[in-house]
Amino acid sequence: MNEKTEQGFGAAKTFGMMLRFYRERAKLSQEAVGKATGYSKSQVAMIERGLRHPKGEFVPIVDPLLGAQGALLKLAEQVVTSGVAAWFEDYLEEEKKAVGIHKYDCHLIPGLLQTHEYARAVFHSAVPPMEDDDIDVHVAARIKRQELFFRKPAPLVTFVLEQSGLTKPLGGPDVLRKNLLHVRECADLRNVSIQVMPGGQWTHAGLSGSFTVLETNEHRGRLIYVEGQVGRYFVTEPPDVAVVAARYSELRAQSLTPEDSARLIEKMAQGL
Numbered sequence: 001m002n003e004k005t006e007q008g009f010g011a012a013k014t015f016g017m018m019l020r021f022y023r024e025r026a027k028l029s030q031e032a033v034g035k036a037t038g039y040s041k042s043q044v045a046m047i048e049r050g051l052r053h054p055k056g057e058f059v060p061i062v063d064p065l066l067g068a069q070g071a072l073l074k075l076a077e078q079v080v081t082s083g084v085a086a087w088f089e090d091y092l093e094e095e096k097k098a099v100g101i102h103k104y105d106c107h108l109i110p111g112l113l114q115t116h117e118y119a120r121a122v123f124h125s126a127v128p129p130m131e132d133d134d135i136d137v138h139v140a141a142r143i144k145r146q147e148l149f150f151r152k153p154a155p156l157v158t159f160v161l162e163q164s165g166l167t168k169p170l171g172g173p174d175v176l177r178k179n180l181l182h183v184r185e186c187a188d189l190r191n192v193s194i195q196v197m198p199g200g201q202w203t204h205a206g207l208s209g210s211f212t213v214l215e216t217n218e219h220r221g222r223l224i225y226v227e228g229q230v231g232r233y234f235v236t237e238p239p240d241v242a243v244v245a246a247r248y249s250e251l252r253a254q255s256l257t258p259e260d261s262a263r264l265i266e267k268m269a270q271g272l
Contacts, residue, residue, distance in 0.1 A: 011078040012089055013050035018075055020048040022066035037061045050089070053079055091212075091225050091232075095148065099155050100215030104206050104251055106162045108170065109179055111142050112149075113159065113186055113194075118179040119143065121171030154191040156215075160206070160251045163199045166268060177272035184265045187258065195255035196264050205250035213248050 023033055030044040037044075037058045046052035054062075054076055063072040095101060103110050109118060119142045123135045130138070148155060166183075169176045187194040197206070212225040224235035224244045235241055256264060 011075075012047075012053060015054070015072070015075045015079050016048040016050040018068075019062070019066075019072060022068045022072065023048075026066045028066065033062060033065070036065055088232075090234075092145070094214055094216060094223055094225070094234075095145075098214040098216050099153075100213075101148075101155055101157045102213040102215075102248055103158070103210075104160045104212075104248060105210045106165055106206060107210060108165050108168055109161070109183060110159065112146055112157070113179075113183050114142060115175070115179045115182050116143060117171050117175045121175060125170065149186070149189055149192060156191055156193075158193040158195075158252070160195050160197055160248070160255050162197050162206075163264070166196065166265070169272075173272045177269050180265050180269035180272070184262055184269065187262050187265070193258050194261055194265075195252060195258055196261040197251065197255045198264075201254060203254065205247045205254060208247075211244060211248075213245055 023030070029041075030048070031041040033039070034041050034044045038056075039047075039058060043052065047054055047058075059072055059076040062068075063070060066072070101112075103112070108122065111119065114122065116139060119139045120135060123130055123138050149157065161183075166180065167176075183194060186192055197204070210227065214223040214225065215221060216223055222241050222245060224241055226233055226235065235244060255261070
């Protein structure tokens with residue numbers, strides 16, 4: 001069975017587990033908590049499952065309501081400062097342990113290669129809109145995540161990026177130009193390989209969309225992570241993992257070499 005991102009114990013997951021513990025101890029339903037906080041029953045359920053961050057006055061209201069004596073208030077501080085969406089925490093736990101990270105992205109420059117300005121433009125594009133304070137926290141967390149390039153032992157990190165995804169001027173042409181130059185600099189790191197999939201390919205192994213292949217010491221060596229519009233999940237069954245890993249190998253074969261990709265990225269930056 002492929003594992004859903006509801007598994008794991010990031011900050012949002014821990015808060016959700018404790019919220020449920022105190023709610024059940026207080027013998028209150030999710031609907032009752034929702035009425036007291038202005039949330040729907042389904043929203044409370046999502047918070048308990050770690051799939052949604054508590055917002056506004058939810059925690060200040062629910063902590064005394066459930067007799068948590070400040071425990072939920074303290075836990076909520078960790079959720080807010082984590083700087084990532086609740087559903088992304090499981091992936092980050094796996095990424096931290098990965099010895100290899102292999103990313104195919106068909107839409108834009110991926111988070112690990114984004115500059116501050118480009119990342120801010122990405123979060124500004126969110127629908128529904130994000131609060132400015134939330135954007136600041138998310139941008140900082142995204143940039144900090146890039147420290148993995150330099151951890152010891154260093155993981156092997158490879159990217160296959162669609163040429164079309166490198167042309168979206170998020171934040172404006174100058175922001176894109178600076179990010180392309182940053183991508184070019186990242187390509188010079190010894191443990192990083194970046195390849196561009198040119199736009200004129202007659203055959204293409206990535207038509208099913210973006211994904212990430214993680215090489216770990218668990219999950220039989222490989223783990224696939226996929227994001228969609230409303231769902232995110234891990235693929236762990238060996239036959240499915242093998243299929244997606246084979247697609248990534250084919251994508252690398254169909255793409256420009258790292259050297260030709262670097263030259264193309266430089267040319268794209270100079271044209272802005």
